[in-house]
Amino acid sequence: MGLLERFFAPRHPAWGVHPDDRKRPAADAPLRRLPLPERLYVPLQQHVGGAARPVVLAGQKVRKGDLLAEAQGNISAPVHAPTSGRVLAIGEVTAPHPSGLAQIAITLASDGEDRWGERDPVADPFALAPEEIARRTAAAGVVGLGGATFPAAVKFNLGRRLKVRTLIVNGGECEPYLSADDMLMRERAAEVVDGLRIVMHAIGAGNALVGIEANKPQAIAAMRAAAAPCGDVAIRVVPARYPMGSDRQLIETLTGLEVPADARAAEVGVLVHNVSTCAAVHRALRRGEALVERILTVNGGAVRAPGNLLAPVGARVADLLAFTGLHGEPARLILGGPMMGSVLPHANVPLVKGASGILAFDAAEAAVPAAGPCIRCGSCTRACPMGLLPLEMAARIRAGELAAAVDFGLSDCISCGCCAWVCPAHIPLVQYFSHARGELAAGERARLRNAATRRLVEQRSERLAREAREKAAAAAKRKAERDAAKARAAAVTRAADAAAAPLAEATP
Amino acid sequence: MNPASPALPIAAPHAATGAGVARSMLWVCAALAPATLFGFWLYGWPALHLWWITIAFALLGEALCLRLMGRAALPVLGDGSALLTGWLLALSLPPWAPWWIGAGGGLFATVIAKQVFGGLGQNLFNPAMVARVALLISFPVPMTLWTVPLPLGATAAPGFIDGLRITLGGLPAALDAMASASVLGHAKTELARGVDLLHAFAVPSAPTFGLDGVRAGSLGEAASLLIAAGGALLLALRIISWHIPAAMLAAIALPAAILHAVDPARYLDVGTHLLAGGTMLGAFFIATDYVTSPNTRGGQLLFGAGVGALSFVIRSWGGYPEGVAFAVLLMNALVPVIDRYFKPRIHGRDRRGRPLDIAGGDGS
Ligand code: SF4
Ligand code: SF4
Numbered sequence: 001m002g003l004l005e006r007f008f009a010p011r012h013p014a015w016g017v018h019p020d021d022r023k024r025p026a027a028d029a030p031l032r033r034l035p036l037p038e039r040l041y042v043p044l045q046q047h048v049g050g051a052a053r054p055v056v057l058a059g060q061k062v063r064k065g066d067l068l069a070e071a072q073g074n075i076s077a078p079v080h081a082p083t084s085g086r087v088l089a090i091g092e093v094t095a096p097h098p099s100g101l102a103q104i105a106i107t108l109a110s111d112g113e114d115r116w117g118e119r120d121p122v123a124d125p126f127a128l129a130p131e132e133i134a135r136r137t138a139a140a141g142v143v144g145l146g147g148a149t150f151p152a153a154v155k156f157n158l159g160r161r162l163k164v165r166t167l168i169v170n171g172g173e174c175e176p177y178l179s180a181d182d183m184l185m186r187e188r189a190a191e192v193v194d195g196l197r198i199v200m201h202a203i204g205a206g207n208a209l210v211g212i213e214a215n216k217p218q219a220i221a222a223m224r225a226a227a228a229p230c231g232d233v234a235i236r237v238v239p240a241r242y243p244m245g246s247d248r249q250l251i252e253t254l255t256g257l258e259v260p261a262d263a264r265a266a267e268v269g270v271l272v273h274n275v276s277t278c279a280a281v282h283r284a285l286r287r288g289e290a291l292v293e294r295i296l297t298v299n300g301g302a303v304r305a306p307g308n309l310l311a312p313v314g315a316r317v318a319d320l321l322a323f324t325g326l327h328g329e330p331a332r333l334i335l336g337g338p339m340m341g342s343v344l345p346h347a348n349v350p351l352v353k354g355a356s357g358i359l360a361f362d363a364a365e366a367a368v369p370a371a372g373p374c375i376r377c378g379s380c381t382r383a384c385p386m387g388l389l390p391l392e393m394a395a396r397i398r399a400g401e402l403a404a405a406v407d408f409g410l411s412d413c414i415s416c417g418c419c420a421w422v423c424p425a426h427i428p429l430v431q432y433f434s435h436a437r438g439e440l441a442a443g444e445r446a447r448l449r450n451a452a453t454r455r456l457v458e459q460r461s462e463r464l465a466r467e468a469r470e471k472a473a474a475a476a477k478r479k480a481e482r483d484a485a486k487a488r489a490a491a492v493t494r495a496a497d498a499a500a501a502p503l504a505e506a507t508p
Numbered sequence: 509m510n511p512a513s514p515a516l517p518i519a520a521p522h523a524a525t526g527a528g529v530a531r532s533m534l535w536v537c538a539a540l541a542p543a544t545l546f547g548f549w550l551y552g553w554p555a556l557h558l559w560w561i562t563i564a565f566a567l568l569g570e571a572l573c574l575r576l577m578g579r580a581a582l583p584v585l586g587d588g589s590a591l592l593t594g595w596l597l598a599l600s601l602p603p604w605a606p607w608w609i610g611a612g613g614g615l616f617a618t619v620i621a622k623q624v625f626g627g628l629g630q631n632l633f634n635p636a637m638v639a640r641v642a643l644l645i646s647f648p649v650p651m652t653l654w655t656v657p658l659p660l661g662a663t664a665a666p667g668f669i670d671g672l673r674i675t676l677g678g679l680p681a682a683l684d685a686m687a688s689a690s691v692l693g694h695a696k697t698e699l700a701r702g703v704d705l706l707h708a709f710a711v712p713s714a715p716t717f718g719l720d721g722v723r724a725g726s727l728g729e730a731a732s733l734l735i736a737a738g739g740a741l742l743l744a745l746r747i748i749s750w751h752i753p754a755a756m757l758a759a760i761a762l763p764a765a766i767l768h769a770v771d772p773a774r775y776l777d778v779g780t781h782l783l784a785g786g787t788m789l790g791a792f793f794i795a796t797d798y799v800t801s802p803n804t805r806g807g808q809l810l811f812g813a814g815v816g817a818l819s820f821v822i823r824s825w826g827g828y829p830e831g832v833a834f835a836v837l838l839m840n841a842l843v844p845v846i847d848r849y850f851k852p853r854i855h856g857r858d859r860r861g862r863p864l865d866i867a868g869g870d871g872s
Contacts, residue, residue, distance in 0.1 A: 019523055098519075176523060248855060260864035261856035267866050338522040361522065372587065373629040375529055378803025387852040391803065407861075409854050417521030424527045425629075431519040 027179030029307030040314030049075030063117030080290035082312035100345030119288035140284030146274030159203030172245030175337025185219035189226035195282030301362030302330035330360035380419035390419035533588030539738030547727030553671020555603035565614030566594025573623035599728030704773035739792025759816025786832035807850035
């Protein structure tokens with residue numbers, strides 16, 4: 001670290017929390033490859049947006065990387081075969097989501113050969129047009145691997161349209177327990193750097209800033225070495241502070257830019273991609289490989305041999321846990337990190353692209369402290385990286401005043417969990433917020449539905465009124481015609497009478 | 509306590525800080541312990557008896573209310589807040605006050621000033637200070653009857669039994685013999701008699717006032733330096749932040765320094781203001797009460813400054829020699845207003861909550 005850099009080293013931010021990171025010993029264990037499971041369950045919805053549409057039939061043979069289901073709609077991503085084998089079924093499996101609802105997945109029986117299908121590598125991606133890079137990235141099914149799972153190519157196009165200048169590469173990995181990105185940067189720094197340079201080319205960014213938390217010295221060294229030849233890629237050490245890996249916080253720490261509420265990062269000239277996403281882009285372009293596997297952390301007190309695994313998409317959580325071994329039955333299974341991850345209903349759910357970690361907690365880790373009354377200590381407010389007032393929001397939500405909670409910033413909450421983590425009264429603040437947001441969304445839907453119903457009713461009554469008007473008009477017209485006809489007839493009669501009169505007179 | 513707790517599956521975060529309410533409260537009590545022990549030594553057995561009686565009745569009041577509401581008392585008593593309230597109240601009482609002052613005050617603090625408002629976290633006013641002010645207004649004589657320090661072991665000091673009899677109100681003669689004015693009280697009465705401060709403190713009967721704290725006053729008043737040390741401990745443990753104490757002490761010290769320089773015969777000096785009365789106890793332990801103080805840093809500075817300034821005003825020009833308790837209560841009432849105006853700025857929005865302008869869209 002140069003003297004200047006040391007002097008201008010990012011200051012310790014005022015927000016956030018510093019949970020015990022518990023990344024070790026898992027982070028230090030060597031990367032292991034999960035033995036290929038016999039069956040893989042590839043969900044059609046592993047991304048934000050529309051579910052993919054299957055293009056294979058049960059019984060069909062596929063090779064690794066073959067398209068299983070294609071993107072459907074503007075925001076969607078295809079899914080590919082994680083290994084070679086035969087499609088067994090297309091049907092429902094349990095989704096990796098606390099609800100435990102079913103979702104559609106393609107079940108694949110592995111043939112054990114793990115043979116790649118057609119691949120179309122590009123020798124020099126920088127010679128390709130940006131659109132072509134986006135197309136290939138989309139075709140490889142690359143989505144944001146930091147957890148957001150937003151289709152990467154859609155973001156490329158957005159970045160190019162909004163003339164993004166700086167690519168921010170998120171190597172923060174601020175969640176405790178997780179070290180998958182750390183492992184990736186240590187093992188595959190060159191891929192990450194090449195991938196991020198391809199992304200820069202795809203979005204037209206002039207430079208890239210890679211933010212890595214200070215608690216990953218090996219990753220920092222590896223990335224520095226890999227990026228040394230590239231003058232436009234800077235590796236920046238950021239303080240280890242949760243939620244440093246959140247887009248807005250990382251952007252502000254690295255560039256000083258504050259993304260306005262309701263705006264996208266690209267609108268202030270930056271775009272954020274995760275290091276794993278960049279590595280996936282590298283593989284998609286340089287090797288023509290679809291996104292079918294990822295590095296993820298399996299950790300937690302109940303895991304016998306915690307560490308990072310290279311596992312195919314569609315492997316069951318149970319396969320992973322069987323491989324690492326367990327100390328008894330885990331008290332809680334979590335997909336993602338402990339701060340923002342979601343509870344898994346059971347281990348019989350498939351791994352998705354966005355899964356950065358699977359945590360199996362023992363009873364001590366899973367213990368939920370009893371919530372007490374709020375003592376207004378203000379810790380939550382000071383921890384909130386968004387500058388919200390969690391205690392006031394929670395108080396309003398408890399009183400059923402959702403609009404007031406929105407005034408205190410409910411809609412700006414990023415659900416990072418800092419407030420609930422720090423609360424000495426152990427109030428499940430985030431739970432209040434998600435509940436309230438659910439209510440608000442339901443209210444909004446109901447409002448829209450009501451508006452739609454009202455519109456329909458209005459249209460109907462308008463139609464009825466119009467019809468009535470038309471009917472009346474028609475009736476009036478008919479009446480007028482009748483009257484006219486009558487008048488005409490009367491006139492004729494009168495004329496006839498008049499004509500007849502002289503006759504009558506003439507015929508006494 | 510969380511009646512409408514949404515019935516959701518366990519949600520993130522799946523981790524929590526090790527800190528808890530009870531832990532903070534017990535640390536605060538621990539920070540009070542040295543000053544309290546010093547007070548016991550200085551004022552003898554009666555002080556000790558009054559201390560435990562006050563705390564016992566504060567706990568009793570809390571337990572009674574919880575039982576009446578049909579809730580289990582033990583877990584709530586375990587949060588330490590009633591213990592702390594009783595302790596703070598005891599430290600603000602005249603050490604030789606009769607037992608019913610402590611008992612009534614303790615009950616009043618937890619029943620009327622806390623549970624009636626809805627319990628921990630719901631009270632607008634600091635319970636210990638509400639009780640102290642209620643006692644002061646209702647029973648001005650015993651509440652302003654201070655005693656000369658009579659350290660344990662001194663020949664004239666009452667023993668355990670005599671101490672208990674004093675607390676139980678059985679030895680009025682002993683009390684009268686030991687009566688003395690506090691520094692602030694002495695200053696006020698002398699000024700009211702038309703004696704200026706230069707002469708008032710020159711007479712031999714004037715209360716002594718030294719840094720060692722050997723002087724007349726409440727338990728928490730005598731050992732102001734030990735109280736400040738306890739406050740420093742809380743700062744170091746990050747249980748309190750510096751904003752309220754610093755603002756409050758500055759708001760007392762600044763006008764005191766100016767006015768004392770202008771007219772020393774009329775205004776007490778900075779040292780006396782800071783070390784006498786409830787200044788230190790107020791600054792570190794009372795004004796910093798989470799429940800009854802603002803929860804943003806800006807609001808805390810304003811709140812602390814308000815408590816300090818009002819204390820100074822009441823001491824210098826008000827009807828009572830000491831004003832910290834009143835000042836705290838007055839500022840407590842303003843906390844909702846302060847909280848309304850001192851909101852943190854939401855990330856990505858301006859102070860009024862509108863989204864920031866999109867800047868830097870084109871190269872700069
Ligand atoms: S209020 Fe929302 S953004 Fe703020 S700390 Fe809590 S979860 Fe995070
Ligand atoms: S951290 Fe918890 S107890 Fe403290 S103010 Fe926030 S909600 Fe209340």
